[in-house]
Amino acid sequence: MTVDVEDRDLEVRLRSAFGREAARTPLRRPEWTELQRVAPSDLRRRPLLAIAASVVLVAAGTVAVAQMLRPDPAAVQSVPPSIPQGDEFPLVELDPSDVDVSLYIDRDLVKPGSVSVFQAGDVIGFAYVSLDVSENARVTVMYCVAELRHTPDICASRPSPIPAVWWWDSPSGRAEEPPMVGVVQRAERNVVCPVRGR
């Protein structure tokens, strides 16, 4: 009998705790979109270690070549302070017109004025959300950090649509949102970023 009373008390406390916590659960996905057809676990199954190692190697090589060809420190200095310079990847300023990606931006995920780091197939770079995130906000690709043009095994096996891993910093440099997984839908010259409406 004593055990029953204890169990009932425990059950009441459990229900209460679960109820409170469930009410706090953030619900950020009001509608189903094309973006969500890619399962995050599929992206995680990719050979991430190999990709990361390739990124580092190619980025390092790109830095070395770029410094030989154009040793202009002012180019790196022009990067806004919110970008984590050199922490993950050495910065190399490349021409964004060489980047063949098209990004869909979810306005729930990217804030205006924020700087995003993206990996899109064979390119890692920074994009800046330049206007308010309304229906036709623009996103400007600022810097392409590394291009993995010399990793044919990765490029050949990449799926379509191309997965892109996003994370971002606020202008103050502090991460405000969790890293999210987005999808690069098309490969085109220039970056086109329609913002999904609510």
Added chain:
Amino acid sequence: MMRSLRPIAGDVDDEPADTDFAAFYRRAYPSARRLAHLLTNGSGDADDIVQDAFARIHDRYRELRAPDAYLRRAVVNGCNQRFRGRSRESTRLRLVAGGQAAESRPTDSMLDAVAGLPARQRAAIVLRYWADLDDDEIADALNARRSTVRSLVHRGLITLRKDIGS
């Protein structure tokens, strides 16, 4: 250097084929998200797990006779798998994000005690006392027998009673 680009109108919102699934998503998402949140102790993996579950259902939605049960099982499996081994990507991305947890972790001592349970006991406890499922439904979600469910709940309650008591 910088290049502003023109948006393309109408590409993202055109989803004529997904009407039924979209309705299912709208209805089922909140409870799936809350279930994942509780099972992962608010660790920030819940979004991925839920998206994973819906993405798995999406392609076979019309074939499913009980999509809610399927979704529940997919979420529970996703949470259990995530706890068995976090991927390097998740860890790395969390580091890149400055070590910030995606959501504030619960500080409730009861929830902390639940989070300390083995994955299947935790799932059984959450499904019983949050989702109010019966033994059969929990057994379906956990792909287990009814007797196993009763055992999981019983052992979970014993552990919780000890933890909370101490």
